[in-house]
Amino acid sequence: MTDITTAIAQPPVRRRKIRWNRVFDHVILILGSMFMLLPVVLTLLTSTWDNVTIHTGGIQYSIGEDAFRNYQKALFEKSGFSQVVDGMKMMTNSLILGLGFAIGKIVISMMAAYAIVYFRFRFATFAFWIVFTTLLLPLEVRILPSYEVVQSLGLLNTYTGLIVPLIASATGTFYFRQFFKSVPEETLEAARIDGAGPIHFFFDILVPVSQTMIAAIFIIMFVYGWNQYLWPTLMTTDENMFTLVRGIKQIMQVWIGANIPDYGVAMALAIIAMTPPVLIVILFQNWFVKGLVESEK
């Protein structure tokens, strides 16, 4: 933040003329940034206080002394009705969901997009429409029948049942199709002259040139998988299968009956649940932005 304030203050002094337009631009951007930051910063600060202080004094604006207790409790204390699940277990489940979803989606959709873009075969158009009808129809609109299908397959409370139905949409295939279409025609011509077959071409040429795209889609899909809420809520009744985001709901339900709700731990859990995807997006933002924006073209 400091370099932003000096950025506003310095140039006018040197030039002796304040460029009010520039100042105004920065004011808007700072207000916007604060709007995005404030809810999280306030939650972070309040999560370091004890419940009585929060209950009587409301949201806190400074760092308290109970940070260790709250985060320790959120991460390691067994909670829930059956007292079997702690934050670490939920984080493991979130990781399995995020990674399983991202990797599964990338493998399956790269194969499908490769077939659709690089091969001439019967029913190609038909396959294309079968796949792309699913593009914007999220799991939410067919949630009840999906639940029944997964139930009848005996997949409730399994990682397969958690991950695979979420993969059943064409977003990844669509991204890779768009990307493959932008790969120059000459690549395949040259590879064919050199005698490369489909498998050879895929692994030795297409996968290497797609590296950035794969990384970008991995980030987008990991965040998407990690952040899933409705589906895990419905299909995991066994607390051992809870993810962090699913755990938020659990905490709210305990909250309703309590005299003084465990605010500190709830906020700590929310902070823990958001940290991994936020870090990934910030650290790899260049890849991530590129992947998102490419997908539109």
Added chain:
Amino acid sequence: MKRVQFRRPIFPFLLLIPQLAIIAVFFYWPAGEAIRGSFYLEDPFGFSSTYVGMDNYTDTVTGSEYVSVAKFTLGFTAVVAFFSLALALLLAVKADSVLRGAKTYRTLLMWVYAIAPPVAGLFGILLFDQAIGPFTKIAQSIGWDFKLGVNYWDSATAMVIVAVWKQIPINFIFFLAGMQSVPMAVREAALIDDPSGPSRFFHVIFPLLAPTAFFLLIINITYALFDTFGIIDILHKGEPGNNPVTLVYKVYLDGFRGNDLGGSSAQSVILMVLVLILTVVQFRFMERRVHYT
């Protein structure tokens, strides 16, 4: 499609099998079940079902609750899409015009993308809570007796604010990328022709951003319809009562809480048709753009 392609009769099918299998089992089967179920009345214990034709649809569409939820969803979607697009556009224009700190601003304005909707909902609870929320205190100090979870429109206000907050980053990223892809030559020419900032923006930059804006509009509509589920569920603490809900939330309530399987299926089918129309619109539009650029 490529001009040069492999010709193999079997191999592409092998590549497509995993995708097609997953889609068949977890997309077309449930979607088919929803369509089938929407024509049947199932008893609450699932022992028998009777064919009732279009009854579930007529009951749904004429139900006063459904109509009010549909109206609310329409308004909610419009307000969320408008404010998250407008604020993101404003911020993108400003972030594009400053030189100092541009990268810092970009990071600060986009990172909320990674926050899960229910986590955003929890932040919302804390800010708007009757006992501890600072927003409630500010509202009370200006004479607005803000009661989240009690007053219908107060709950709606909180839902809109949290939903907009969560959606600004993605709109910002796309608008900023769209602005930065406007060639320098075009900008300089515009600067000479039309030195006034706002007028230059609306006559030169904005038309060039129109495709991005249209794409984002569809994304925002689907977001407000579906992805806000987590925000709403947490803000209502899982018990909506008299608070406003969206159509997707009602599908969930009727199907899983009310055990009205036929009605829930009929609502699912209506939503699917709605989204299918959006998909076709967007798809045609994108194909056309790829063709021209």
